[in-house]
Amino acid sequence: MATQSTTISPTTTEKLNSIISTAATASELWAATPAAERAAALISIASALDAAASELIPVAREETNLAEGRLKGELQRTTFQLRLFAETLNEGSYLDARIDHADQQWPMGAPRPDLRRQLEPLGPVLVFSASNFPFAFSVAGGDTASALAAGCAVILKAHSGHPKLSEATGDVVRTALAKAGAPEGLFSVIFGTQAGMDALADPLIKAGSFTGSISGGRALFDIASSRPEPIPFYGELGSVNPVFVTRAAAEIRKEEIAAGFTASFTLSAGQFCTKPGVLFVPAGSGLPELIAAQDLAEATPLLNPRIQSGYIEALQTVSNHDSVQVLRSEKRSLEDPPAPTILMTTAKKLIKDHEEIFTECFGPAALVVTFENDSELLEVASIIEGQLTATIHGENSDDVAELVRLLAKKAGRVIWNAWPTGVSVTYAQQHGGPYPATTSSTSTAVGTAAINRFLRPVAYQGFPQHLLPIALQDSNPLCVPQQVNGKSAGASHPMDHNK
Amino acid sequence: MATQSTTISPTTTEKLNSIISTAATASELWAATPAAERAAALISIASALDAAASELIPVAREETNLAEGRLKGELQRTTFQLRLFAETLNEGSYLDARIDHADQQWPMGAPRPDLRRQLEPLGPVLVFSASNFPFAFSVAGGDTASALAAGCAVILKAHSGHPKLSEATGDVVRTALAKAGAPEGLFSVIFGTQAGMDALADPLIKAGSFTGSISGGRALFDIASSRPEPIPFYGELGSVNPVFVTRAAAEIRKEEIAAGFTASFTLSAGQFCTKPGVLFVPAGSGLPELIAAQDLAEATPLLNPRIQSGYIEALQTVSNHDSVQVLRSEKRSLEDPPAPTILMTTAKKLIKDHEEIFTECFGPAALVVTFENDSELLEVASIIEGQLTATIHGENSDDVAELVRLLAKKAGRVIWNAWPTGVSVTYAQQHGGPYPATTSSTSTAVGTAAINRFLRPVAYQGFPQHLLPIALQDSNPLCVPQQVNGKSAGASHPMDHNK
Numbered sequence: 002m003a004t005q006s007t008t009i010s011p012t013t014t015e016k017l018n019s020i021i022s023t024a025a026t027a028s029e030l031w032a033a034t035p036a037a038e039r040a041a042a043l044i045s046i047a048s049a050l051d052a053a054a055s056e057l058i059p060v061a062r063e064e065t066n067l068a069e070g071r072l073k074g075e076l077q078r079t080t081f082q083l084r085l086f087a088e089t090l091n092e093g094s095y096l097d098a099r100i101d102h103a104d105q106q107w108p109m110g111a112p113r114p115d116l117r118r119q120l121e122p123l124g125p126v127l128v129f130s131a132s133n134f135p136f137a138f139s140v141a142g143g144d145t146a147s148a149l150a151a152g153c154a155v156i157l158k159a160h161s162g163h164p165k166l167s168e169a170t171g172d173v174v175r176t177a178l179a180k181a182g183a184p185e186g187l188f189s190v191i192f193g194t195q196a197g198m199d200a201l202a203d204p205l206i207k208a209g210s211f212t213g214s215i216s217g218g219r220a221l222f223d224i225a226s227s228r229p230e231p232i233p234f235y236g237e238l239g240s241v242n243p244v245f246v247t248r249a250a251a252e253i254r255k256e257e258i259a260a261g262f263t264a265s266f267t268l269s270a271g272q273f274c275t276k277p278g279v280l281f282v283p284a285g286s287g288l289p290e291l292i293a294a295q296d297l298a299e300a301t302p303l304l305n306p307r308i309q310s311g312y313i314e315a316l317q318t319v320s321n322h323d324s325v326q327v328l329r330s331e332k333r334s335l336e337d338p339p340a341p342t343i344l345m346t347t348a349k350k351l352i353k354d355h356e357e358i359f360t361e362c363f364g365p366a367a368l369v370v371t372f373e374n375d376s377e378l379l380e381v382a383s384i385i386e387g388q389l390t391a392t393i394h395g396e397n398s399d400d401v402a403e404l405v406r407l408l409a410k411k412a413g414r415v416i417w418n419a420w421p422t423g424v425s426v427t428y429a430q431q432h433g434g435p436y437p438a439t440t441s442s443t444s445t446a447v448g449t450a451a452i453n454r455f456l457r458p459v460a461y462q463g464f465p466q467h468l469l470p471i472a473l474q475d476s477n478p479l480c481v482p483q484q485v486n487g488k489s490a491g492a493s494h495p496m497d498h499n500k
Numbered sequence: 501m502a503t504q505s506t507t508i509s510p511t512t513t514e515k516l517n518s519i520i521s522t523a524a525t526a527s528e529l530w531a532a533t534p535a536a537e538r539a540a541a542l543i544s545i546a547s548a549l550d551a552a553a554s555e556l557i558p559v560a561r562e563e564t565n566l567a568e569g570r571l572k573g574e575l576q577r578t579t580f581q582l583r584l585f586a587e588t589l590n591e592g593s594y595l596d597a598r599i600d601h602a603d604q605q606w607p608m609g610a611p612r613p614d615l616r617r618q619l620e621p622l623g624p625v626l627v628f629s630a631s632n633f634p635f636a637f638s639v640a641g642g643d644t645a646s647a648l649a650a651g652c653a654v655i656l657k658a659h660s661g662h663p664k665l666s667e668a669t670g671d672v673v674r675t676a677l678a679k680a681g682a683p684e685g686l687f688s689v690i691f692g693t694q695a696g697m698d699a700l701a702d703p704l705i706k707a708g709s710f711t712g713s714i715s716g717g718r719a720l721f722d723i724a725s726s727r728p729e730p731i732p733f734y735g736e737l738g739s740v741n742p743v744f745v746t747r748a749a750a751e752i753r754k755e756e757i758a759a760g761f762t763a764s765f766t767l768s769a770g771q772f773c774t775k776p777g778v779l780f781v782p783a784g785s786g787l788p789e790l791i792a793a794q795d796l797a798e799a800t801p802l803l804n805p806r807i808q809s810g811y812i813e814a815l816q817t818v819s820n821h822d823s824v825q826v827l828r829s830e831k832r833s834l835e836d837p838p839a840p841t842i843l844m845t846t847a848k849k850l851i852k853d854h855e856e857i858f859t860e861c862f863g864p865a866a867l868v869v870t871f872e873n874d875s876e877l878l879e880v881a882s883i884i885e886g887q888l889t890a891t892i893h894g895e896n897s898d899d900v901a902e903l904v905r906l907l908a909k910k911a912g913r914v915i916w917n918a919w920p921t922g923v924s925v926t927y928a929q930q931h932g933g934p935y936p937a938t939t940s941s942t943s944t945a946v947g948t949a950a951i952n953r954f955l956r957p958v959a960y961q962g963f964p965q966h967l968l969p970i971a972l973q974d975s976n977p978l979c980v981p982q983q984v985n986g987k988s989a990g991a992s993h994p995m996d997h998n999k
Contacts, residue, residue, distance in 0.1 A: 033905065077609040094988040099928035099949075109925050110576040114918060118928040118949075121908060123941070226725035230886075230935040233942060387729075397964050405967055406532065409620060409958045416961040419613060426608050428986035429598035429617040431959035436729040442622070442956045443732065449986070450598075450617075450957065457941045458949065460913040460930035465896050468904055468916065482988040487927040487948070489593040489981040 009164040011193025017200060020156060023186030024125045025205040028154035030184040032122045035471075036479070040087035042181035043150060047080035047087075049177035050141055050170070057169055061135045064163040066302045071269055072136070079136040082143055082426050086150035089449045093481025096120050097458070098472045100485045114463050117473040120456035122152035123233070124207030127200050129221065131212035132162040132304050133272045139163070140170035140190060143426075143447055144210040144235070149188070151455035156206070157190045158197040162305040167192075201225055201234075208455055210235040212274070212446070214311075214363075215437050222440045235454050236440035237433070239361045240389035241278040242421045245378055245404065247395040250418075251286040258394055259291040262367070265420035267298035267341045271365035272308070275390050275421040278361055281348065281378060284371040289345055292369060293329045300333065300340035303364055309339065312364030316342060319368070322358050324350035328369060341365040348372035352380055359385060375404075382407035387435025387442065390414045390421035411435060413442065508663040510692025516699060519655060522685030523624045524704040527653035529683040531621045534970075535978070539586035541680035542649060546579035546586075548676035549640055549669070556668055560634045563662040565801045570768055571635070578635040581642055581925050585649035588948045592980025595619050596957070597971045599984045613962050616972040619955035621651035622732070623706030626699050628720065630711035631661040631803050632771045638662070639669035639689060642925075642945055643709040643734070648687070650954035655705070656689045657696035661804040666691075700724055700733075707954055709734040711773070711945070713810075713862075714936050721939045734953050735939035736932070738860045739888035740777040741920045744877055744903065746894040749917075750785040757893055758790040761866070764919035766797035766840045770864035771807070774889050774920040777860055780847065780877060783870040788844055791868060792828045799832065799839035802863055808838065811863030815841060818867070821857050823849035827868060840864040847871035851879055858884060874903075881906035886934025886941065889913045889920035910934060912941065 012020070031039070050057070054076055061072045089095050099118045107113035126148040130139035137143060140157050148155045159167030171190035178187055191200060201209050201224045209225050209232060211218050218236035225234035246258055266277050282288040303309040320327055320342070330342040344366065351359060351370050358368065372378055382391075382404055391408035395401050395418070408415050413434035414424075424432050430448030433439045439446075444454040466474050472481045511519070530538070549556070553575055560571045588594050595618045606612035625647040629638035636642065639656050647654045658666030670689035677686055690699060700708050700723050708724050708731060710717050717735035724733035745757055765776050781787035802808040819826055819841070827844040843865065850858060850869050857867065871877055881890075881903055890907035894900050894917070907914050912933035913923075923931050929947030932938045938945070943953040965973050971980045 029909075074609050081608045088986075092986070092988065094983075097949075101926045101928040107924065107926070109580045110573050111922060111924065113924045113926055116924065116926055116928040118930050124909070222730065223726070226730070227722070231721065231725070231939060233940075397966075402967060405963075409960075410528075410623075413957065414959040414961060415963075417963040417967065419962050423610060425606065425610065425612045425615065427600045427606070427612055427615055428983065429600040429615040429959060431617050431957045433957070435956075440730060441732075445957060450596075457934075458912065458930045458932070458944060459908045460928060461908075462913060462915040463918050464904075464914075464916040467896075468901060484593075484927065487587075487591070489591065 009168055009192050012191040012196040014199065017191060017196050020186065020189045020191060021125070021200060021203050021205050024154040024156055024189060027184040027187040028122070028125045031154060031187055032152040034152070036090040036093070038182070039150060039152060040090040042178055042183050043083045043087040043146065045181040046141060046174050046177040047083040049173050050076065050080050053173045057166065057173070060166045060169055061163065064166050065135050065304050067135070067269065075134060075136045078426060079141055082137065083141070083146045085426060085449060086146045086452065089452060090150055093472060093479060095449070095452050096472050096481055098481055098483045100473060100483055102486055116460055116462050117464070117469060118458055118460040119470055119472050120453070121459045123455050123457055125154040125156060125205055126455055127156050127158065127206045127209045129158045129197060129209070129211040129213065130160045130167065132160050132308060133269070133274070135163045135166050136170070138212045140167050141174050143451060145188070147451040148455045151452050153208070153455050154187050156200055157188070158200065159190050159192050164192060198224060202228060204230060206232065208233045208235070210454070212237045215239040218440065233454065234440055235444050235446065237274060237446050238437045238439060240274055240434065240438045241359055241361050242275055242388055242390045242392070243279045243281065243381070243385065244277045244392040244394065245281045246283065246288065247393070247399045247401065248283040248286070249396040249399050250394045251283050251288055253396060254394070255286065255288060255291055259288060259295055261420055263292060263295040263297060265422045266367040267365045268422050270298070270301040270303055271341070272304055272363060273422045275424060277367065277392065277421055279359060279368045279370060281370045281372050281381065284373050289328060289369045289371065293343060297341040298365065300338040302338040308363065312339060312362060315360070315362040316364065316366050319358050319360065319362060320344060322354065324354045325358055325368070339364055344368045346370055348377040348381060352377070352384065355384055378404055379407060382411065385411055387438040388412040389432060389434045389438045390416055392416040392419070392421055394418055413438065413445070508667055508691050511690040511695040513698065516690060516695050519685065519688045519690060520624065520699060520702050520704050523653040523655055523688060526683035526686040527621070527624045530653060530686055531651040533651070535589040535592070537681070538649060538651060539589040541677055541682050542582045542586040542645065544680040545640060545673050545676040546582040548672050549575065549579050552672045556665065556672070559665045559668055560662065563665050564634050564803050566634070566768065574633060574635045577925060578640055581636065582640070582645045584925060584948060585645045585951065588951060589649055592971060592978060594948070594951050595971050595980055597980055597982045599972060599982055601985055615959055615961050616963070616968060617957055617959040618969055618971050619952070620958045622954050622956055624653040624655060624704055625954055626655050626657065626705045626708045628657045628696060628708070628710040628712065629659045629666065631659050631807060632768070632773070634662045634665050635669070637711045639666050640673050642950060644687070646950040647954045650951050652707070652954050653686050655699055656687070657699065658689050658691050663691060697723060701727060703729060705731065707732045707734070709953070711736045714738040717939065732953065733939055734943050734945065736773060736945050737936045737938060739773055739933065739937045740858055740860050740884070741774050741887060741889045741891070742778045742780065742880070742884065743776045743891040743893065744780045745782065745787065746892070746898045746900065747782040747785070748895040748898050749893040750782050750787055752895060753893070754785065754787060754790055758787060758794055760919055762791060762794040762796055764921045765866040766864045767921050769797070769800040769802055770840070771803055771862060772921045774923060776866065776891065776920055778858060778867045778869060780869045780871050780880065783872050788827060788868045788870065792842060796840040797864065799837040801837040807862065811838060811861060814859070814861040815863065815865050818857050818859065818861060819843060821853065823853045824857055824867070838863055843867045845869055847876040847880060851876070851883065854883055877903055878906060881910065884910055886937040887911040888931060888933045888937045889915055891915040891918070891920055893917055912937065912944070
């Protein structure tokens with residue numbers, strides 16, 4: 002079990018106030034910094050992290066119990082993410098720049114003034130980092146990258162599970178930013194639960210983000226929403242990530258599905274927000290037996306003692322439910338690292354008791370559910386809460402259009418014939434979903450669209466060119482994509498009279 | 501004074517539950533309805549409203565005290581808005597369709613799967629209508645138009661100030677939707693404060709919107725945010741809409757500015773959310789005297805008795821403040837319709853007492869503030885709360901870049917040499933702003949971008965073409981704009997390996 006560091010003290014109120022006020026000043030300077038310079042600074046951070054890998058990874062191993070290969074891959078993902086946001090800044094479509102020329106004949110009944118609109122930074126952002134991704138969703142992770150890209154200062158609340166790594170990564174980020182000429186105080190790391198809550202309530206903070214538990218995330222969301230000035234709070238909380246296997250797929254690809262499922266739910270000891278927690282398989286398909294017979298990953302200590310005890314408690318509650326059988330587990334004492342556990346029930350029972358048993362156990366456990374017919378699957382899809390992902394394993398001949406439609410209502414990402422773990426950082430990625438998957442289903446935590454969560458639109462009416470933001474000027478010196486008089490590529494706007 | 505209708509009873513709990521459950525079913529059917537059919541239905545509503553103008557406008561006059569010309573113009577705006585959203589649907593860029601092809605060499609460290617993402621409807625929306633725009637921000641107003649366009653059912657909470665008009669307009673909308681083949685229960689009007697609050701708390705409602713007071717809007721925001729499943733709540737609350745006149749502009753265009761200001765703040769008896777409530781003019785410019793000498797609009801009864809008494813109370817509080825003088829008012833008894841009132845103070849006093857005197861008085865009043873130097877204006881711009889608009893009257897030679905930058909932080913729309921009243925419905929419009937102007941500064945209530953407030957992203961990973969939403973298919977039969985592998989027009993993506 003990882004030892005909890007006690008060498009880093011919580012941030013004092015005095016220090017916190019100074020950090021926040023410096024961040025507010027830095028945020029204004031950063032918002033006014035050209036996008037190309039912000040992009041260069043992100044690339045500097047990425048290079049500095051790559052260069053510091055050999056120092057950071059041992060600290061991460063010591064604090065999180067995660068394997069070296071996993072941590073190296075995560076660091077690569079983290080630096081890739083920073084570089085991809087740099088590219089996003091240089092490309093410019095994230096600004097959603099729109100220009101409407103003045104139009105005396107605008108058919109609204111009154112002339113249209115010259116109106117130009119772009120997205121601008123919200124201001125200082127408070128990021129609560131995750132336990133399970135000490136790099137990619139922590140100090141230099143996705144929200145830090147997208148907030149810095151957006152032009153916002155970042156105050157990073159370190160996770161108590163990896164304080165030394167947070168401090169060391171924070172030093173790398175700060176040094177890289179300073180070398181890149183970024184304003185002082187643009188990025189800071191703070192420590193301690195109280196400091197995090199105090200910062201969230203501070204009027205100078207303009208947005209928050211979080212990755213963690215439903216209870217912790219909801220408490221923070223409530224602070225953000227009940228402030229005198231409420232602020233956006235992007236919490237990623239809990240998700241079961243159901244997987245549905247059609248009868249045709251079970252017949253044709255039974256072995257592949259059994260192996261893929263066990264590999265996915267035990268990856269990193271099941272400590273992924275996208276772990277497939279529930280698998281629906283056709284009754285009589287033999288899949289439960291095949292899954293129970295798989296070689297399972299070794300028992301591994303979880304990220305930290307709190308997560309391990311939380312997992313054991315949640316698992317016991319579900320295991321002991323009358324509707325649930327244990328399909329496979331190994332007897333171990335509570336002190337031992339948990340071994341992968343597979344539970345089982347039927348769709349009928351799950352529909353009846355879904356509030357108690359269709360629930361996230363953060364660790365190496367999964368529930369296999371046998372179903373009799375497709376209408377049970379549709380009923381499950383209708384009653385479940387919001388999810389980060391929902392997956393179907395099927396064949397092209399399957400009639401699953403209605404299931405896809407219902408799952409798209411419940412999940413941010415719907416997956417066909419793959420496993421939900423492993424969230425690619427891309428232009429079209431969506432990592433989010435209806436509550437309780439997140440507190441803001443209209444946003445994503447992964448992918449280039451994540452920059453939008455820290456931006457707000459501002460329109461400029463009737464301004465002379467020299468007073469307009471550069472992306473809204475007619476000469477468009479940065480060559481950012483501009484929508485002019487409602488025209489996107491290939492579209493026509495019959496209401497426009499300016500052409 | 502308009503008489504308050506007592507003929508329409510509050511919606512009963514039983515009726516409300518039936519309306520909500522029908523709306524939930526209708527919302528699913530509507531979300532699956534092709535965009536072109538939704539567009540046709542919006543156009544049908546617009547045509548039906550145009551055809552019903554001669555019946556609706558007299559009802560609006562009777563209930564709101566607004567003049568016929570103003571109401572006709574507002575109805576034209578309303579039907580234009582519906583038609584513009586129809587155009588938005590047919591054009592398709594609102595979907596933000598993104599396609600990433602699978603890429604084995606994706607430099608994240610793991611292959612990129614095929615990922616496709618579009619925006620999809622949130623589900624049933626509850627719209628609280630406004631007192632001051634009985635057409636354009638009410639039953640068939642902006643939020644109804646954008647929610648229906650987005651593919652969401654709408655439950656419209658009628659404003660108590662114009663219940664008969666709400667019922668009559670609701671009938672027109674419902675009949676038009678039925679004729680267009682829309683699902684039953686897609687649109688309903690409900691009555692009564694309790695019914696509105698109960699609906700907002702109902703788990704089947706997935707978003708809310710509101711136009712009105714800070715206290716009312718905040719109470720509803722708190723309900724929306726404290727639900728077991730919190731939902732987005734787009735409240736447009738209060739705004740002072742400050743206007744800053746530079747010394748150069750005051751010298752060159754004194755008469756024009758005095759006349760424009762008085763016309764704008766007294767338009768519709770000052771009952772616009774964008775009324776310029778505070779005007780900053782250079783000390784010694786003679787502008788206050790010129791403004792005081794303008795022909796002012798006649799005293800007019802306000803929208804309803806509650807608004808009139810609220811206005812008189814707010815105005816008295818500010819007028820009686822030690823830092824404020826009355827520049828112009830007419831003695832009238834409290835029962836008489838209020839005449840335009842102009843108050844006055846200095847920037848120094850306003851900076852000291854801004855919390856008490858820089859405040860919205862919803863009605864025909866404005867505060868003229870004399871300033872000594874530009875640094876006072878910059879200080880004002882730094883300390884004020886969020887605004888819908890902020891305006892500068894200046895000359896091209898003025899050095900106002902810093903003022904523009906500060907105002908863009910505080911307002912959704914920054915205006916040059918015009919007046920904030922009259923919010924054009926366009927592609928680049930932004931009607932929103934930081935709290936308390938709205939509860940969600942990342943959204944707009946006016947313009948085609950308003951459709952986004954009722955949409956959320958969904959990604960589809962690895963799906964065969966026939967199971968994908970039509971806008972994400974390679975053949976792109978609707979010809980909607982698709983961003984493919986991160987490419988927008990004119991942009992290059994060095995990280996893409998698919999070309």
